[in-house]
Amino acid sequence: MTDLIKSRIPDLAACGALAAFGLAAIWIGSGYPIGSINRMGAGFFPIAASIIVVVLAVAAAVETLLSEPVSQPFKLRPVIFISVGIFVWARLIDSVGLIPATFALILLSGLAKPPFRPVSLIISAAVLCAAGYLVFM
Amino acid sequence: METIHNLGLGFEAALSAENLLFCLLGVSLGTFVGVLPGIGALATISMCLPLTFYLDPVPGMIMLAGIFYGAQYGSSTASILLNLPGSAPAAITCLDGYPMAQQGRAGVALFLTTIASFVGGSFSIMLMIGFAPVLADFAISFSSADYFSIMVLALVAASTLSNGSFIKGIAMVAAGLVLGLVGTDISSGVPRYTFGIIDISDGISLVAVAMGLFGVAEILNNLMQDEHAVVDARSITFKSLVPTRQDMREFWPAAGRGSVIGAIVGMLPGTGPTIATFMSYSAEKRLSRNPGKFGKGAIEGISSPEAANNSSVQAAFIPTLTLGIPGDAIMAVILGGMLIHGIAPGPQLIANDPVLFWGVIASFWIGNVFLLILNIPLIGIWVRLLTVPYHLLYPGMLFFICIGVYSVNNSTFDVMLTLIFGLIGFGMMRFGFPAAPLLLGFVLGPLIEENFRRALVLSRGNLDVFVSRPVSATFLGLTLLVLLASIPQVRGLFGLIAKGRKGQAVNE
Known part of the structure; x- marks a missing residue:
């Protein structure tokens, strides 16, 4: 179990960074007027797109846990x-x-x-x- | 009759000395970067984008387009000689091109891929001449809801049909949308995600994002690898180019099939040349009476994908120019360039700016003829280019990236931003997050938001508008089909979960 996570820490960190980006965008976006469905404010679309980012970042992390880790040369x-x-x-x-x-x-x-x-x-x-x-x- | 008149207009524009010069410059530059592995058409087009701001839109567009299709000609060279694709779509050409080189038939392979490129390119140019005006007439009646749905298809198709994880692809599209929304909201004037920084109050610079993700990141990634093998430039003589009669018999039908596949794929939003080459290769393999010869230097294996490659690149201009919706990341950058020039591509473009539209099309013909000359009699020059070591090339590329970004707004902030996007892009590359969907989302972000909002204002908040209009419903249906087509992956995921559980149980 620990090995499952340990070998994939960089990949999981990448997914985490993406999720953090999405969460920050939701948090900042919530300061903009949301409006209503027939007259959307400035916040509506950014928040919607950011929610998708967060959900898919979590999905990508799950996918990482299910697939083989790949190591590449790094300098x-x-x-x-x-x-x-x-x-x-x-x-x-x-x-x-x-x-x-x-x-x-x-x-x-x-x-x-x-x-x-x-x-x-x-x-x-x-x-x-x-x-x-x-x-x- | 009208078409002939229009083409006459186009050739008149394209044959002016200035436009001929920029066409030649574009295709030469395209071939140059196409031949070199590690620098692609996208980075080059973004580098040249600031240059075109000093030009009229017509020569500017002619040059940018020339880089795009010129790079497709050049990219097969490294595939054949080094087994290293000059750009992503040419990866398939390695499969049969490199074995041909090992058999001493590199010259024939180089010759045939050039002819195939010309055949594919010509096919789609003719298609464009006939079809683009018809599509534009039809598209005049498109509503905001229709545009929204077409863009959704483009984004979903671009992220699911590419290689790698489809979850990561869509995640990158969404992240690109968010980045694209940075700046002042056009409908309400509210500044979004600008943190009070004036340099991004009009949005993040497209050039900085593209150069970072595709220029700096690519260089960093190349520096992680060891240097590639060196070519013997003297082996490519003029005589070695000549194919046998048997080669030509196998060549023509394959190039024809490749052209058709490429044209169809290229016209669809979201599907670029890479998909076209993969599809045409597998089609050839399936059609062949002797599938065993593929991978061992089959003529069909290089001819069909190369034709498809160029055919799809030329066809990709059809949706970009007539609908204003780019099919892939490179077209998105070209579209961004047109918008900066104050040209709004869309159904009105042919009527409002016929010289631009027909001039660019006429320049495609001229450019393809230039490319024949550049790639057959002058092939030796390009082959020699592959002997230049990378450690001399990348500092120069970095310089052109820096000065290119800087020259857009004389902004050092944008140069820093390029570095940041370069580091992010390098990280993305390492962890399998594709950059092309991000860039497509970035360019389409404001457009898709605007059309979504407008559609719902017009329908008074009724979401039915996206399914009640036939065009919109068709494209949303296609989007659903594309998503369903990736279900085997979903199924594979479930299989992996089951396997993972079993594996865990054993470990415990």
């Missing part, structure tokens, strides 16, 4: 470097501009997957800056 490194790269780009773009932001993004995200090739990354950052400037700015 923390890409998640960290990709997140930091995008975060830094977003922080830098308005304050110091496109070129430093892009070099930071390319070099940081380049660390997500070995081998780290600083030279080719710097070249590609330079090319991308030029392309980005031409196309978007």
Whole structure:
């Protein structure tokens, strides 16, 4: 019994997160006017959709318990470097501009997957800056 | 006569230098991302969406559509050479395409999948020319209740017919609906789920959601895997492309059947190219006198699904343009792009904006001819593309995601939002929650709410309106059928419960 749950904790947590999302949406939505069936307020539809989310999140959790757990390879490194790269780009773009932001993004995200090739990354950052400037700015 | 006149109008628009250029750009970009595994048409279309805001709607639409069908041409390349689909619908092409490559017939497979794509695409374009105006005339009389029911079918079909758990699929549709409702309520002006943040007072940015779920999440997922095998680009010579006469005899009927299946599937709301390819493959296997050859390099096994793939992609424009209801997540993004341009697709579109409608259709023909040239004489270039290592590609993709999202509103908030949706999407992928239904729900959320409300206002709160109108009743009936069709899964679930109990009893 404990094994049934233990091997599926990540999957169950995912279902739990979805249910929490739905419950939060119901709770916030209950602050909006519900209205009546022939003149619906702003709250009616969001609450209805959120109830479906919660019910199906519970159903998905049951389904998880009934099926075999699957394990996939997971590496923390890409998640960290990709997140930091995008975060830094977003922080830098308005304050110091496109070129430093892009070099930071390319070099940081380049660390997500070995081998780290600083030279080719710097070249590609330079090319991308030029392309980005031409196309978007 | 009128059709010829309209087509003339369309070709006049599509053949202008600007539109030709954006058509070529779209299909080239589409082939590029189609060939590369790990970046799909959806991420690319969302990346290019901000670019089209600087363009007129006609070239913008021509380019976005070109990426979509161009990617279908390209996606078979990696399936054949690497046994790794360039995008989801091309997964089926691996089954017989890769064995052909192992037998040294990769060139023939590449050639035939391109021709099959062209046949399928052409079939649906002709269907569109003939059928779309008729459907639009018919759809003018559709009421809000009818639209509501068609959208319900689209959402249910999209989540139940895809692979994986159908409970999770519908859960994602509902979550997408909720996310789609974020922003100011159009009928009452009440801000919903905005937490006082100005950046989302008009709703969450479609580009941020799409890029996060399909761009960032896809990159993260790819980085978890080890690098794929490398191709020998020199093996694809021009001579190796030529099929034998026997190949061609097997090819034509299969491509024809695939085109028809693809067109039907593509027109239905909620069913995309992936389903079309699976259906056509199983149809070929059932029809064949020699089913044993499938999986070992059968010509029918690559021709029919590739034709179905492109046929369904072109046919998917029929409901999107004439009803304003997208059939799958990619069409939903294209629809979102049109709405941002101030074009409301629907039955009025052909009458109100004939240059756009017929121009886009004419560009499909032109684009498909471009694709023939790009994929047969120039196939060597695309094959070489597969030799570029992933660790050089993904930083560039991330850059285009960031700058693409940023350029919509010059908003760093949207870039952060993309990162958040990327992490959520990565989690969803790992735990088997499909992202495509979520995106479809996200785009359809406001539309479905509006039609639901309006239908009930008009009927004074009487719910009968959804079953008393024939069109609405038909589509709700179809929805029920789709749900019933997934009953074997429900039955399977009960079987599992019984088994689980037994297993438990043994453990105890």
